Amino acid sequence: VTTATGSSEAFHTIKRAGKLSTTRFEAIYQFGDSLSDTGNLIRIPGSHDPSANLPYGQTFGRPTGRSSDGLLMVDYFAKYFHLPLVNPFLANGSNFNHGANFAVAGGTALDAATLATRNITLRLANVSLVSQLSWFKSHLHNICCSPAECKEKLRKSLVLVGEIGANDYNYALLQRRTMKEAYKLVPEVVNTIIHVVREVIKLGAVNVVVPGNVAIGCVTSLLYRYGSNDSSKYDDLHCLKEHNTLSRFHNHHLIQAIKILKRENPSVAIAYGDYYSATTWVLRHASSLG
Numbered sequence: 001v002t003t004a005t006g007s008s009e010a011f012h013t014i015k016r017a018g019k020l021s022t023t024r025f026e027a028i029y030q031f032g033d034s035l036s037d038t039g040n041l042i043r044i045p046g047s048h049d050p051s052a053n054l055p056y057g058q059t060f061g062r063p064t065g066r067s068s069d070g071l072l073m074v075d076y077f078a079k080y081f082h083l084p085l086v087n088p089f090l091a092n093g094s095n096f097n098h099g100a101n102f103a104v105a106g107g108t109a110l111d112a113a114t115l116a117t118r119n120i121t122l123r124l125a126n127v128s129l130v131s132q133l134s135w136f137k138s139h140l141h142n143i144c145c146s147p148a149e150c151k152e153k154l155r156k157s158l159v160l161v162g163e164i165g166a167n168d169y170n171y172a173l174l175q176r177r178t179m180k181e182a183y184k185l186v187p188e189v190v191n192t193i194i195h196v197v198r199e200v201i202k203l204g205a206v207n208v209v210v211p212g213n214v215a216i217g218c219v220t221s222l223l224y225r226y227g228s229n230d231s232s233k234y235d236d237l238h239c240l241k242e243h244n245t246l247s248r249f250h251n252h253h254l255i256q257a258i259k260i261l262k263r264e265n266p267s268v269a270i271a272y273g274d275y276y277s278a279t280t281w282v283l284r285h286a287s288s289l290g
Contacts, residue, residue: 024081024156025081025083025156025157025158025207026083026098026153026156026157027083027097027098027099027153027156027157027158028074028077028078028081028083028086028098028099028157028158028159028160029086029099029100029101029102029136029154029157029158029159029160029200029205030074030086030099030100030101030102030103030159030160031102031103031129031132031133031136031159031160031161031162031164031196032102032103032107032132032160032161032162032163032164032211033103033104033105033106033107033108033163033164033166033167034051034067034103034105034106034107035067035072035073035103035163035214035275036072036073036074036101036103036160036162036163037065037066037067037072037088037101037103037104037105037107038064038065038066038072038074038075038085038086038087038088038101038103039064039065039066039087039088039090039091039101040065040088040089040090040101040102040103040104040105040127041065041104041105041106041124041125042065043065043088043090043091044090044104044125044127047124047125049065049105049124051063051064051065051066051067051068051105052065055069056068056069057069057070058070065088065105067105071085073275074086074101074103074160077158077160078098081158083098083099084098086098086099086100086101087100087101088100088101089101089102089135089139096139096143099157100136100139102132102133102135102136102139103132104124104125104127104132105124105125106122106123106124106125106127106167107124107125107127107128107129107132107164107167108122108128108129108164108165108167108168108171109128109129109164109165109168109188109189109192109193110128110129110168110185110188110189110192111126111128111130111131112126112128114188115168115171115172118172118177118181118184118185119175119177120168120171120172120175120177121171121175122171123171128192129161129164129192129193129196130192130195130196132196133196133199133200136200136203137203140153140203147203147204150203150204151203151204152204153204154200154203154204154205154206155204155206157205157207158207158208158209159200159205159207159208159209160208160209160211160273161193161196161197161200161208161209161210161211162193162210162211162212162273163211163212163213163214163273163275164193165189165190165193165213165250166213166214166216166219166247168185168189169182169185169189169213169216169246169247169250170216170219170221170222172185173222173225173226173243174221174222174225179242179246182246183246183249186246186249186250186253187253189250190250190253190254190257191257193210193254193257194257194258194261197210197261197270198261201261201265201268205268206267206268206269207268207269208268208269208270208271209270209271209272209273210254210258210270210271210272210273211272211273211274211275212247212250212251212254212255212272212273212274212275212276213247213250213251213275213276214247214275214276214279215237215239215243215244215247215276215279215280215283216243216244216246216247217235217239217240217241217242217243217244217245217246217247218237218239218240218244218279218280218283219243222240222243223238223239223240226240226243237280237283237284239280239283247276248276251274251276254272255272258270258272
């Protein structure tokens, strides 16, 4: 219920943030991390992804690789637009007529080599946002006979670039990097996201959603690692204030970068997805949502 409600709230914030084309979408292409992965990580050898087993997927009927007991936001978007659920790119032999999902749980905006220069190591698969872009380009090469055909297909598609970037900060903080070090990642994380958005626009996308980070101060692993008896460190939702401030800082810079993108591409519908407000809304109303 909370996933569905959060997805609904997120979708309404997207619609308020910027008008998408009135084109009836024929496909959805998704980039991102565990908030969007519908089964890529479990298909990467050696990943040992817990979402391959129950209780993950228990309300869906079976585990599928989704980091959820049921559906994810991208699934609800597909339902909203009367499309089939989007198959993970690594599910060989799947039907990709209505799009493909390139998101990987644990995915980061920055690649492993870049994060390593900050003494940050990846705990799951090394699949950065740029790696997902490479998959996307490979996929288009396989389904299109020409660039013009790809542009026509993307003109009728919705492309979601994210949510991505939260893991860059999560890995840093869980590995005892300082908050100052985490803040230093923000410009490069945002620049990488914007680079990928520019690339998908060049390929023909005209309807793009760029979601911001969720409230990472409400993430269980960080609450456990940074748990304190000092009540001043928590907000009214009992989330970590300092960590949520980092999320808002990231989102502010992403929104400013999106404004520039819009000016550069006046014929492209680019919308910011306010996942931060959507997730905090769900937490605030958790008792009434079950």
